[in-house]
Amino acid sequence: MKQWILGLLGAFALAGIAAAHHGWGSYDDKKLIKVEGPVVVLKYQNPHAEIVMNRDGKKWEIVLAPLSRMEARGLKREDIEVGKPVTVEGYARKDGTPEIRAERVIANGKTVELR
Amino acid sequence: MQAAHWAQVLQDSGFAAAIRGGAFVYPFVNILHVLAVGLIVGSIVALDFRVLGFARIVSVEGASRLLTPFAVAGLLIAIPSGFALFAADAVSLSQNKLMWIKLALIALGIANALLFRKLWNPHLGAWERHATTLAKSQALLSILIWLSVPSLGRLIAYL
Numbered sequence A: 001m002k003q004w005i006l007g008l009l010g011a012f013a014l015a016g017i018a019a020a021h022h023g024w025g026s027y028d029d030k031k032l033i034k035v036e037g038p039v040v041v042l043k044y045q046n047p048h049a050e051i052v053m054n055r056d057g058k059k060w061e062i063v064l065a066p067l068s069r070m071e072a073r074g075l076k077r078e079d080i081e082v083g084k085p086v087t088v089e090g091y092a093r094k095d096g097t098p099e100i101r102a103e104r105v106i107a108n109g110k111t112v113e114l115r
Numbered sequence B: 001m002q003a004a005h006w007a008q009v010l011q012d013s014g015f016a017a018a019i020r021g022g023a024f025v026y027p028f029v030n031i032l033h034v035l036a037v038g039l040i041v042g043s044i045v046a047l048d049f050r051v052l053g054f055a056r057i058v059s060v061e062g063a064s065r066l067l068t069p070f071a072v073a074g075l076l077i078a079i080p081s082g083f084a085l086f087a088a089d090a091v092s093l094s095q096n097k098l099m100w101i102k103l104a105l106i107a108l109g110i111a112n113a114l115l116f117r118k119l120w121n122p123h124l125g126a127w128e129r130h131a132t133t134l135a136k137s138q139a140l141l142s143i144l145i146w147l148s149v150p151s152l153g154r155l156i157a158y159l
């Protein structure tokens, strides 16, 4: 009995450490970044749509949201197209990977919150 | 890390594209996966506690007859639905450490259950009061495994 309670606590402690290092915590939400320009690559897919945009001479992967959430909030598939300009506001990864998690996206004249 | 060739091939397959394609396929498969997980964990952990000596009013054999089919059904749904979720994003998931630890633990959990059946199935009826220490250790291990697997599954999204 005592053994397995200890084991369980151990497992959850490990889980806690893993969670603390990642998740939304992996993005720096103290610093809102704005990226404007044409969409270079569009992956309209689950579990998250992704686009690639150029920023400071680098290609940035921008993580949007699940398709059903974007559609529910009024961002339709045809609102984002390769070559068409969009504006994204979001947070960069803390570990330096050129990846941004989008808080909101402005496309086709609509501002859509993605969180 | 270099993307493994097989993961790229799987991710580029028509099957994987169908899973991530529509707005509703992925969430649907995700729901199936989670329901199956509930079935597995609920039934196996309950049976393990009976083996450990909880609720002696129920016979081990009776608990096993009731719960084992649910656990097996859960596994039979969780494995293909999990594979579909994996295929949708195979390249990045194949580089996720938690994904592999989870799969290894699933294999260990299944091996533990099969060994338990092989060793003890003929004796379950006679275990009115006490299971052997080995059987109890296996039940304990089983609880740890089947609580860790869904925890890891949930954590994959955070790594």
Ligand code: HEM
Binding pocket: A047, B030, B033, B034, B037, B040, B075, B078, B079, B080, B081, B082, B083, B085, B086, B087, B093, B106, B149, B150, B151, B152, B153, B154, B155, B156, B157
């Ligand atoms: C057999 C027992 C299994 C259990 C208890 C289990 C548990 C879980 C749980 C709890 C989640 C999180 C679901 C969510 O947060 O929505 C999950 C997700 C997932 N599982 Fe499983 N799973 C099992 C088997 C499998 C198998 C066999 C595979 C692959 C072959 C698999 C692949 C996945 C994938 C790819 C995800 C989504 C990860 C992500 O992108 O967040 N699972 N699983």
